Amino acid sequence: MLTKRIIACLDVRGGRVVKGVQFVDIVDAGDPAELAHRHAAAGADEIVLLDITATHEGRGTLLETVRRTAAKLFVPFTVGGGVRTAEDAEAVFTAGADKVSINSAAIARPELIGEIGASFGAQAVIVAIDARRAKPTHRDGTAMNGAPMPVEQAEVYVAGGRKRTGLRVVEWAREAEARGAGEILLTSMDTDGMREGFDCELTAAVSEAVQIPVIASGGAGSAEHFAEVFGRGKADAALAASIFHFGVTDSRELKGRLQRAGVSVRLPC
Numbered sequence: 391m392l393t394k395r396i397i398a399c400l401d402v403r404g405g406r407v408v409k410g411v412q413f414v415d416i417v418d419a420g421d422p423a424e425l426a427h428r429h430a431a432a433g434a435d436e437i438v439l440l441d442i443t444a445t446h447e448g449r450g451t452l453l454e455t456v457r458r459t460a461a462k463l464f465v466p467f468t469v470g471g472g473v474r475t476a477e478d479a480e481a482v483f484t485a486g487a488d489k490v491s492i493n494s495a496a497i498a499r500p501e502l503i504g505e506i507g508a509s510f511g512a513q514a515v516i517v518a519i520d521a522r523r524a525k526p527t528h529r530d531g532t533a534m535n536g537a538p539m540p541v542e543q544a545e546v547y548v549a550g551g552r553k554r555t556g557l558r559v560v561e562w563a564r565e566a567e568a569r570g571a572g573e574i575l576l577t578s579m580d581t582d583g584m585r586e587g588f589d590c591e592l593t594a595a596v597s598e599a600v601q602i603p604v605i606a607s608g609g610a611g612s613a614e615h616f617a618e619v620f621g622r623g624k625a626d627a628a629l630a631a632s633i634f635h636f637g638v639t640d641s642r643e644l645k646g647r648l649q650r651a652g653v654s655v656r657l658p659c
Contacts, residue, residue, distance in 0.1 A: 392626070392654070393654045393655050393656045394616075394620045394625075394626065394627060394628070394648070394653055394654060394655055395435040395436060395605075395626065395627035395628075395656075396433070396434055396435050396616070396627070396628060396630075396641050396644060396645060396655065397434060397435060397436045397437070397438055397605060397627055397628065397629040397630075398425075398426070398429035398430075398434040398436075398437055398438070398629070398630065398631070398634050398641065399437075399438045399439075399440065399607065399629045399630065399631040400422045400425055400426060400437065400438065400439045400440070400459070400631070401440050401442045401631060402422050402439055402440065402441050402442065402452065402455060402471075403441075403442055403443050404443075405422070405452060405454075405455050406418055406419075406420070406421065406422070407419040407420050407421065407422050407425050407635065408442070419631075419632075419635040419636070420635065422439060422455055422458070422459045423455075423458040423459045423461070423462045424462075425634075425635060426439070426459045426462055426463055426467075427462035427463065429634055429640070429641065430462075430463055430464060430465045432634075432640035432641045432642050432658070433640065433641035433642040433644075433645055433657070433658030434465060434634075434641040435465060435466075435627070435641075435656060436465055436466040436467070436468065436627075437459075437463060437465060437466075437467050437468070438467075438468040438469075438470070438491065438575070438629060439455070439456065439459055439467070439468070439469050439470070440469075440470045440471050440491065440518075441455075441469075441470065441471025441472050442471060442550050443471075443550065444471040444472030445471065445472060445493070445494045445495075445548070445549050445550060446549050446550050446552060449472060450472045450474075450478060450481070451469060451471055451472040451473060451478070451481070451482055452472075453481060453482070453485045456469050456482060456485040456486055456487060457485045457486055459486070460485060460486020460487065461486065463486075466488045466489065467486065467487050467488050467489070468487065468488065468489040468490065468491050468516055469482045469485075469487040469489075469490055469491065470490060470491025470492065470493065470516070470518055470575075471491075473490050473491075473492050473495060474495040474498075474502070475495075475502070475505075476502070476505045476506050476509055479492075479506045479509075479510065480509070480510075483510060483514070488514065489513070489514045489515070489516055489572075489573075490506065490510075490514065490515060490516065491516040491517075491518045491575055492506070492515070492516070492517060492518065493517070493518040493519070493520065493548060494548035494549055496517050496566065497546065497548055497555055497557065497562070500565065500566075500569050501569070503515055503517060503566060503569040503570050503571050504569050504570040507570040507571075507572070508570075511572070512570050512571065512572040513572045514572065515570065515571050515572050515573075516571065516572065516573045516574070516575050516605075517563075517566040517571040517573075517574055517575070518574075518575040518577065519546055519559055519562060519563060519566075519574060519575065519576050519577065519596075520546065520547045520548065520550075520551050520577050520579055521544045521545070521546060521547070521559045521576060521577065521578055521579060521589075521592060522544065522545055522547055522551075522578075522579040522580060523539050523540075523541065523543065523544045523545075523578075523580055523589070523592065541559070541560065541591055541592045541595040542558065542560065542595075543558070544558065544559040544560070544592055544595075545557065545558065545559065546558070546559055546562050547579060551579050559576075559592065559595075559596065560595050560596055560599045563576070563596045563599055563600050563604075564599050564600060566600075567600045567601065567602050571602060572602060572603075573602055573603045573604070573605060573626075574596060574600060574602060574603070574604045574605065575605045575607060575629070576592070576593060576596050576604055576605065576606060576607060577607040577608045578592060578593075578607070578608035578609060579608065580608075581608045581609030582607075582608040582609065583608075583609075583631075583632060584609055584611070585609065585610065585611030585612075585632070585633065585638075586609055586611055586615075587609050587610075587611065587615045587618060587619075588606045588607075588608060588609045588610065588615055588618070588619040588623055588625075588628065589608065589609065589623075590618055590619050590622045590623035591623075593606045593619055593623035593624065593625050594622060594623050594624045597623065597624035597625060597626070598624065603626035603627060604624075604625050604626055604627075605625065605626065605627040605628065605629050606619045606623055606625035606627070606628045606629065607628070607629040607630075610628065610629075610630035610631075610632075610633055611633060611638075612639075613639070613644055613647035613648055613651065614651075616628050616630075616644065616648055616653070617648060617651045617653055620648075620653050621653075641658065642658050645657055645658065
């Protein structure tokens, strides 16, 4: 049985790790190199660093931050944000990343997925999808209470969740796989930072639609949430940020609880 991966995420703005709720209400969480080392030492299988304002600000990835962070790591390291060309990806790999995550640029020019894969291998290309399941609204545009819309209507957002694309999440995941993506990083904007659980229904829909691994993101608050997204959500890996940054748990404790719940994980030494 393949083990499920636990991934710690560093959302970086201005060289500092930050965390918000539903992509807003941002607070400082610390230095990326220090946090990456701490999370890896505590048993995280991988680290993901996302430069969350690079696309919105029209600049490249903060390569010095990537270098400092990579120097502290001994687990696979993914970097996203500001990668628009195969040359950008090469610079990120040279700075120490093992994989790149692309989002807005892949939607703007889907050929980029295959271009990076041709040079560095599909296993090094993660397509990140920021998804929102639009709620029913009143005539004035305010949200109604009630369940989210069906997963088939979940929409892809870009530019750090600022812009709608009109693309359906499941359809885009299939296209990303067809173009050579090695993994999908699926973030639910509706559950992000809420600590009330992953969107298992949406995660399962994407996992069932593709053959490549799906990383679930958005909503981690307890070991039970991870067990649920690995089971009902059919995720291959799950990513979290705030519960690790702010001491709610660490990967060692989390993996112990998951193992006791019957989830296959790689236990730290």
